[in-house]
Amino acid sequence: MDQAMIEFQSVTKQFQGGQPAVDNLSMSIAKGSITVFVGPSGCGKTTSLRMINRMVEPTSGAITVDGRDVTSVPAPELRRSMGYVMQSAGLLPHRSVLDNIATVPRLNGVSKADARRRAEELLDVVGLARPLAKRYPSQLSGGQQQRVGVARALAADPPILLMDEPFSAVDPVVRDELQQELLRLQKDLAKTIVFVTHDIDEATVLGDKVAVFAVGGKLAQYATPEEILRAPANDFVASFVGRDRGFRHLGFTSSDGVTLHSVPTIVRGRSGSGIDPDATSGWQLVVDEEMRPLGWSTPGTATGLIPGGSLFRPGESLRRALDAALSSPSGLGVAVDAEGRVQGVIRGGEVLALIEEARQLRQAAL
Numbered sequence: 001m002d003q004a005m006i007e008f009q010s011v012t013k014q015f016q017g018g019q020p021a022v023d024n025l026s027m028s029i030a031k032g033s034i035t036v037f038v039g040p041s042g043c044g045k046t047t048s049l050r051m052i053n054r055m056v057e058p059t060s061g062a063i064t065v066d067g068r069d070v071t072s073v074p075a076p077e078l079r080r081s082m083g084y085v086m087q088s089a090g091l092l093p094h095r096s097v098l099d100n101i102a103t104v105p106r107l108n109g110v111s112k113a114d115a116r117r118r119a120e121e122l123l124d125v126v127g128l129a130r131p132l133a134k135r136y137p138s139q140l141s142g143g144q145q146q147r148v149g150v151a152r153a154l155a156a157d158p159p160i161l162l163m164d165e166p167f168s169a170v171d172p173v174v175r176d177e178l179q180q181e182l183l184r185l186q187k188d189l190a191k192t193i194v195f196v197t198h199d200i201d202e203a204t205v206l207g208d209k210v211a212v213f214a215v216g217g218k219l220a221q222y223a224t225p226e227e228i229l230r231a232p233a234n235d236f237v238a239s240f241v242g243r244d245r246g247f248r249h250l251g252f253t254s255s256d257g258v259t260l261h262s263v264p265t266i267v268r269g270r271s272g273s274g275i276d277p278d279a280t281s282g283w284q285l286v287v288d289e290e291m292r293p294l295g296w297s298t299p300g301t302a303t304g305l306i307p308g309g310s311l312f313r314p315g316e317s318l319r320r321a322l323d324a325a326l327s328s329p330s331g332l333g334v335a336v337d338a339e340g341r342v343q344g345v346i347r348g349g350e351v352l353a354l355i356e357e358a359r360q361l362r363q364a365a366l
């Protein structure tokens with residue numbers, strides 16, 4: 001079994017005069033994993049997160065971190081052992097980016113020179129250009145500020161990172177980038193990360209485990225994202241994960257059985273590959289000299305080049321395979337290798353047959 005890093009033992013939090021914000025929460029968070037707390041507004045996600053570092057004290061129950069009851073550790077010491085990233089990034093406005101990142105190491109007694117050196121390394125880690133170090137937070141974009149927030153949380157190299165809706169204030173493209181970067185970082189860092197969001201897509205992308213909270217501070221389901229999408233524990237979870245859950249679930253289904261077919265190609269400005277375009281109803285894939293796809297052509301189109309759909313890399317999920325086929329004007333999803341060179345094409349009908357096969361296998365296993 002995975003080693004527990006954080007444990008909630010029958011934890012309840014009741015603010016004065018209200019319903020419980022968190023109601024009898026028991027859960028175990030594995031070391032080195034990303035656990036996402038997700039749920040509608042006001043269901044106790046932030047309160048639960050803040051009880052880990054004692055920004056909020058439980059009314060009853062206990063929380064242990066690495067086997068120690070958090071109440072046995074002085075709160076300031078506890079907080080310094082955990083990075084904290086929040087929605088607004090929470091940067092100090094009158095300090096430079098570099099000094100913001102160096103703040104916690106300085107509080108921990110690291111020399112100014114060492115703290116700054118570490119801060120510079122962290123700029124690279126979170127993908128920020130070094131010249132940004134001298135700027136002030138207001139001179140950065142929202143996405144850059146969040147990166148500084150992550151760098152600052154990592155500066156003291158804490159084993160635990162608490163992240164409260166860190167990416168919710170940025171636009172969807174930047175958000176996607178930040179999510180992918182967090183996953184890349186986590187591969188090397190293997191921190192224990194607790195991440196709060198109200199977005200089920202973000203939860204299923206990031207979480208090794210997802211905890212779905214219901215209004216009233218009750219834990220409705222705690223499972224892998226795949227399981228939550230495939231088998232919601234009750235009607236509340238089913239409605240929270242939403243109508244697209246079947247499609248999202250494909251993101252966890254292997255595309256191993258999908259067949260790659262050869263495709264007629266033309267290098268832009270040259271003659272064809274010799275494969276008969278009749279096999280693909282006249283569609284030909286236009287590629288560059290390196291065999292990277294540029295778009296499609298078909299006889300009778302005046303424009304010459306029709307933009308292609310999303311690309312698929314063998315080994316990716318069935319969701320990516322289906323999207324590549326459905327988004328392609330030819331109905332053929334283009335498969336590429338790690339360098340982006342064409343490997344072949346996949347057919348939508350065959351991907352759908354695999355989806356059905358996977359469904360039948362799941363049903364038989366029930």
Ligand SMILES: Nc1ncnc2c1ncn2[C@@H]1O[C@H](COP(=O)(O)OP(=O)(O)OP(=O)(O)O)[C@@H](O)[C@H]1O
Nearest residue numbers: 015016018021040041042043044045046047048198
């Ligand atoms: N300091 C406080 N005093 C009184 N009530 C509070 C306090 N902090 C939170 N609450 C209440 O506790 C409940 C849970 O709040 P919490 O912030 O944990 O929810 P949340 O799931 O993080 O919501 P959101 O997604 O909107 O941030 C809410 O009803 C909230 O009003």
